[in-house]
Amino acid sequence: MSSALPSFSDPSAPIAVREEMATLRAELDSAVPRKRPLDRNLLVATWNLKDFGSLTCKWEAGAADSPKRDYR
Incomplete structure (x- = not known):
């Protein structure tokens, strides 16, 4: 079973990601x-x-990452 994705409000998320998700x-x-x-x-x-x-x-x-789909 795969693990859960991290929360967008998690402090480890980049600030830009948190701001984009809030918007x-x-x-x-x-x-x-x-x-x-x-x-x-x-x-x-x-x-x-x-x-x-x-x-x-x-x-x-x-x-260089594959797949290009990421947490963001």
């Missing part, structure tokens, strides 16, 4: 209607679920 969360909260008053929901759909299976275990993948 994204605020924009999504204003643009995506809530399903219920107290819940926060974002539905994401794709036919290529296998593409989410592997990632480089870094906040930002480097030029």
Whole structure:
């Protein structure tokens, strides 16, 4: 079983990542209607679920890293 991804609010996350996620969360909260008053929901759909299976275990993948998908 794979391990959980680190939290974007974790102090080990780069400041730029934390700021981007805070901005994204605020924009999504204003643009995506809530399903219920107290819940926060974002539905994401794709036919290529296998593409989410592997990632480089870094906040930002480097030029030589494969796959390019990282925590960010």
